[in-house]
Amino acid sequence: MTIDPRSHTPVYVQLAELLRQRIESGELTPGSALPSEARLTQEYGIGREAVRMAISLLRSEGLVVTVRGHGSYVRAAPERRRVELPPGAAVVARMPSGNERRAMQLDEGVPVLEVRGPEGDVEVLPGDEVELTRPPS
Amino acid sequence: MTIDPRSHTPVYVQLAELLRQRIESGELTPGSALPSEARLTQEYGIGREAVRMAISLLRSEGLVVTVRGHGSYVRAAPERRRVELPPGAAVVARMPSGNERRAMQLDEGVPVLEVRGPEGDVEVLPGDEVELTRPPS
DNA sequence: ATCAATTTGTGCGTATGTATA
DNA sequence: CTATACATACGCACAAATTGA
Numbered sequence: 550m551t552i553d554p555r556s557h558t559p560v561y562v563q564l565a566e567l568l569r570q571r572i573e574s575g576e577l578t579p580g581s582a583l584p585s586e587a588r589l590t591q592e593y594g595i596g597r598e599a600v601r602m603a604i605s606l607l608r609s610e611g612l613v614v615t616v617r618g619h620g621s622y623v624r625a626a627p628e629r630r631r632v633e634l635p636p637g638a639a640v641v642a643r644m645p646s647g648n649e650r651r652a653m654q655l656d657e658g659v660p661v662l663e664v665r666g667p668e669g670d671v672e673v674l675p676g677d678e679v680e681l682t683r684p685p686s
Numbered sequence: 687m688t689i690d691p692r693s694h695t696p697v698y699v700q701l702a703e704l705l706r707q708r709i710e711s712g713e714l715t716p717g718s719a720l721p722s723e724a725r726l727t728q729e730y731g732i733g734r735e736a737v738r739m740a741i742s743l744l745r746s747e748g749l750v751v752t753v754r755g756h757g758s759y760v761r762a763a764p765e766r767r768r769v770e771l772p773p774g775a776a777v778v779a780r781m782p783s784g785n786e787r788r789a790m791q792l793d794e795g796v797p798v799l800e801v802r803g804p805e806g807d808v809e810v811l812p813g814d815e816v817e818l819t820r821p822p823s
Numbered sequence: 824a825t826c827a828a829t830t831t832g833t834g835c836g837t838a839t840g841t842a843t844a
Numbered sequence: 845c846t847a848t849a850c851a852t853a854c855g856c857a858c859a860a861a862t863t864g865a
Contacts, residue, residue, distance in 0.1 A: 559833065565784065585849060596834050601850085609746050609794075610781045617850050618842030629778065634771060637822035641766065642779040642797045642813035644747045647702070657746075660779045660797035660813065667822060676779035676797065683820050685774035685804060696852060722830060733854045738831085754831050755861030 552593050560595050561602035568607060572623050579625035583613060611658030611677065624656065629680040637667030640681060649673070689730050697732050698739035705740060709749060709760055716762035720750060748795030748814065761793060766817040774804030777818060786810070 552563045571577045584592070589600045604621050607613045615621040634640060645653065645661045653661070653675055660676035687707075689700045708714045721729070726737045741758050744750045752758040771777060782790065782798045790798070790812055797813035 561833085562784070569783070587849075596836090598834060602833090605742075606784070610783060615850070616843085618848080619844080620849070631776070634818070634820045636820055639768070639817050639819045640777075641817050642799050644795045644797065646706070646747060647699070647743070658781050660781065662779050680776050680778050681771070681818075682776045683771045683773055691853090698852080724830075733852095735853060735855095739852085752831070753862085755829080756863080757830065 552595060559599075561599040561606065564589065564593060564595065564599060564603035565606045568603060569612065572607075572612060577623050579623050581623050583621040583623070585620060608656075609658045611656065614656050627678050629678060631682050632674065632679045634664065634681045634683050635666055638664055640664045642676065645673075689732060691732070696736075698736040698743065701726070701730060701732065701736060701740035702743045705744060706749065709744075714760050716760050718760050720758040720760070722757060745794045748793065751793050764815050766815060768819050769811065769816045771801065771818045771820055772803060775801055777801045779813065782810075 552560055552567070568577075568583065577583065583589075583604070586597060586600045586604070589595075589603075590597050593600075604613065604615060608615060608621075611626075612624055613621050614624050641663050642660050643663060645655060645659075649655075649661070650657075650659075653673070655661070655675055656677070662674040662676050662679060662681065664672045664674060664681075666672070687704055689697055689704070691697055693700065705714075705720065714720065720726075720741070723734055723737045723741075726732075726740075727734050730737075741750065741752060745752060745758075748763075749761055750758050751761050778800050779797050780800060782792060782796075786792075786798070787794075787796075790810070792798070792812055793814070799811040799813050799816060799818065801809045801811060801818075803809070
């Protein structure tokens with residue numbers, strides 16, 4: 550697969566799909582580095598902004614993390630601990646605000662789970678570290 | 687509040703915070719349009735890229751939606767329907783892939799809930815439309 | 824059915840700052 | 845200290861979508 554600048558799908562979306570394939574196919578394993586922006590720019594003959602938007606897209610999906618001055622890496626999702634949803638509780642999923650994200654030290658593209666207990670108490674959990682369960686009856 | 691180009695916090699983050707305040711304060715109500723990129727550029731004396739990155743940030747948080755050729759709007763979150771998490775089920779939150787997002791017609795910055803039933807069956811729910819509940823015991 | 828105005832999308836070039844190796 | 849790499853920010857240009865005259 551290559552990139553077609555004349556396609557109606559944006560160059561950066563095409564590149565994101567290519568990189569996504571290389572990640573999901575296992576060619577790029579969790580923890581491994583993506584090619585640098587400069588390399589991607591040269592190899593695909595596209596502009597830097599397209600490269601950065603593609604990586605930004607993957608970042609917002611939680612697929613990669615970018616370390617400034619170092620590079621972008623395939624994100625290794627942490628182990629999920631099981632958390633039991635208490636009886637009478639309700640939970641919604643949403644994206645954290647910027648402050649919230651920094652406070653909880655969440656990577657980009659990671660949602661939070663907002664659990665409201667029966668007493669109205671609220672708990673916010675990192676969406677990539679927990680699996681909410683309800684025990685069998 | 688104004689924008690300080692000399693601050694160590696990026697201009698686009700400062701603008702995003704300003705806009706976030708204007709949304710949360712109710713000055714910009716759900717459904718109303720944000721100022722155009724050109725207006726924000728002029729009013730704050732910053733470049734278009736900073737404006738676009740600020741809006742992109744708010745979009746990735748699910749706060750605004752952008753319609754090409756029209757403008758950016760404060761996102762009106764839909765009503766949440768209550769969905770009961772079945773006994774023996776588990777749920778994780780994550781961001782949808784690009785294809786998934788388009789297929790489910792989700793706005794940017796909206797996570798999905800992946801519910802795994804006790805039989806291993808999987809259901810993916812739009813994260814902005816459901817509230818998962820566990821009935822009181 | 825056109826046309827023009829507005830607005831966002833894409834792309835390129837350039838410069839400077841900051842973090843890492 | 846230097847080189848590399850990503851981050852921020854500005855400018856300009858043109859494409860594409862929407863709206864309304």
